[in-house]
Amino acid sequence: MKLFMAYEALNKHNISDFPIDFLNILKSYKNLKVITYSEMAKRQNCTVDEIIEINSSEDGVIHYHGKRDQYIIAYNEQVEPAERIYWTLAHEFGHYLMGHHKESTRASLARNSLTEKEYDVFEVEANFFARHFVTPPPLIIDGNLNNHTEVMNFFGVTYTVATNTLNYIQKSSEKGHKFSFPVKISTLFKSFLNKVRYGKTCTSCNTFSYIKNLNYCSICGESEFQNFNRGDDINMKYLGVSHTNGKMDMCPICKNEEILDNSNHCNQCGVFLFNYCSSKEYLDTNGDFRYDCETSLPTNSRHCHICGSISTYLEKGLLKSWEEEQKVQKEKNERLKDPFAIDPQKNFFKLVESDDNPPF
Ligand SMILES: [Zn+2]
Ligand SMILES: [Zn+2]
Ligand SMILES: [Zn+2]
Ligand SMILES: [Zn+2]
Incomplete structure (x- = not known):
């Protein structure tokens, strides 16, 4: 189930605190490379603005080289605030783990505001993954975090991400959904919850x-x-x-x-x-x-x-x-x-x- 992919990833990387140390996690995958837009511009001998145009995203993109089974996440390290970069990495990581390139004929999946507003199942799924990975709803509920400032502080995310997650929790709860972690990872966050509470x-x-x-x-x-x-x-x-x-x-x-x-x-x-x-x-x-x-x-x-x-x-x-x-x-x-x-x-x-x- 797609929901549990984010929780599986938390478990696999033994994550117990937020914000997550993303670059180290991404480094642990052999067929995944991470580069900045500046590096990319240098290699292509062009400007960062041109890279934004080529990737059709100001934030980031994940490319897939099918023959070599090699992925590259490129992200714009000049974007502010830094929390926005953090979200981009989580989103691209979601595309990678869910194998979206293998389901699609497209070699690159760009993140930009246009595709997010369109109906695009991959984008929705990548955002869904990122939300559960960087702001897990069971933790927000257990820690009784009910305003966006607290979510921003404890999870290191932007106002938009914090607000979206809180709205998502509220709406799902109204529909009767009960958020919980699989049993094997519920103990990972004991100390994080103490931080939240005390x-x-x-x-x-x-x-x-x-x-x-x-x-x-x-x-x-x-x-x-x-x-x-x-x-x-x-x-x-x-x-x-x-x-x-x-x-x-x-x-x-x-x-x-x-x-x-x-x-x-x-x-x-x-x-x-x-x-x-x-x-x-x-x-x-x-x-x-x-x-x-x-x-x-x-x-x-x-x-x-x-x-x-x-x-x-x-x-x-x-x-x-x-x-x-x-x-x-x-x-x-x-x-x-x-x-x-x-x-x-x-x-x-x-x-x-x-x-x-x-x-x-
Ligand atoms: Zn995307
Ligand atoms: Zn003694
Ligand atoms: Zn005392
Ligand atoms: Zn003191």
Whole structure:
């Protein structure tokens, strides 16, 4: 069934977050090449405007060379906004996966506004594929995203795409359709849905986190947050301590590296190997006095997200304070501005999202 092709593709490429890293996915197909209009113009020794005319699309096109069974997606990289390019790639990918060229005598399928308005079953199908691939309706429903700004932010799509998807969901639901993923992929998006439900950005240090009961920033201790904005999660990396499921891999006190699997303490010196809230007494958000917070914390937390007290890792000097960390971050800021320039280093790991049952 055509609907499930998009979901099959999400599963095949193990996609768990949006927007999707398209170019890498397209690269994984041996008989598919991707080139920009500029490259194409250079090769043909002509202008980009001429390429637009040849391809009869300002956005993109997919060509098929039957004899060699070779596909080429050409896209106009100068189109703005970038989210429009993203949609074009999804659309052309749809033509490719659905084998439209093999059903047709045409060697190229151009995307432009004229053919979209005509009755053209291939175009409708490619858009249908793209919609389910880049803005899967079951996620929009589960995440309770019901306005276009949220859909634009979380999925990285244009206003038009967001609005079309929302209208499509509304209309289908009115007709009695119930959107759901096939069982095998419904678990892929657990962490994405946590981002949608709980994602907040600290107003002081800009750290993005998606912890359910977030009262205090776990990095700097700030209590003011703003809702998720597109791109906030790019900075979700802070120096932590090497760990396995929240348990330190090496004892920070005696440097013992042989940590027993079934023990939560160092077998040499007895130190507790998890990060947790150092507070034993605190006031909650209603101002009520409480005891024994001792919440389990991700290994990069400097502050408890529930009560704001410092973590045991910070207390013992296993993590640098936010102020010290900020200096390191400043030097990295230039690189972080360009999300494609991030070079994931071993010492960096994602701020661990928590759900009802943290793994530690
Ligand atoms: Zn098309
Ligand atoms: Zn903060
Ligand atoms: Zn020890
Ligand atoms: Zn606490």
